Amino acid sequence: MIHELCHIWIGQSGISDANTHTHREEEILCNAVAAEFLVPASEFETLWQTDLESWQANLPMLEAHFHVSTWTLARRALTLNFIALGEYQRYINAQQAVYRDREDSGGPGYYRTKKAQISQRFSRAVVSQALCGQLLLREASQLLGGIKPNKIATFAKELGV
Incomplete structure (x- = not known):
């Protein structure tokens, strides 16, 4: 800067x-x-x-x-x-x-790391609500520790949702 x-x-x-x-x-x-x-x-x-x-x-x-x-x-x-x-x-x-x-090196990716940082039950609930429109993507993003709203579907795949 x-x-x-x-x-x-x-x-x-x-x-x-x-x-x-x-x-x-x-x-x-x-x-x-x-x-x-x-x-x-x-x-x-x-x-x-x-x-x-x-x-x-x-x-x-x-x-x-x-x-x-x-x-x-x-x-x-x-x-x-x-x-x-x-x-x-x-x-x-x-x-x-x-x-x-x-x-x-094949180390863990971003979504795999996120999955380990946040409770899977909580993550699945947030992702499910966001994908079905019950929760705004930006709110889901905040709850999931900053995963970009347009990447929540990718995170859902990692979770198996």
Whole structure:
């Protein structure tokens, strides 16, 4: 949001492509403003430990301190010349691979998780009432912990209703 607010301040629209090599001046400025707001350089430099076995060992402590993602912290380390571009790219590639593996792991889906979180008897009653028109879909959505109204029929299938 800070990045987008910066676009408003400078009166320039733009869509960030997250490219580390962008040459568009407004993107560079907006990225710098957002980075400084979220992870001030002087504070980052004070907390960065150079004597660790791996630069990545800094990330958990920095993540807890700044409350931003390790991806953001790696980018900040790159920008402040604590790591080289190659190290940053390897880290990001590894993070993306972990994310892809997690997606492909066959873990429980959204509806299966919802089914485990909410009483099945209650869920079936709410879904049944919503599908037969006795309960508004938006009310059912609220009762079911935020399942989107247009997805209640999908949840019903998961419940076997």
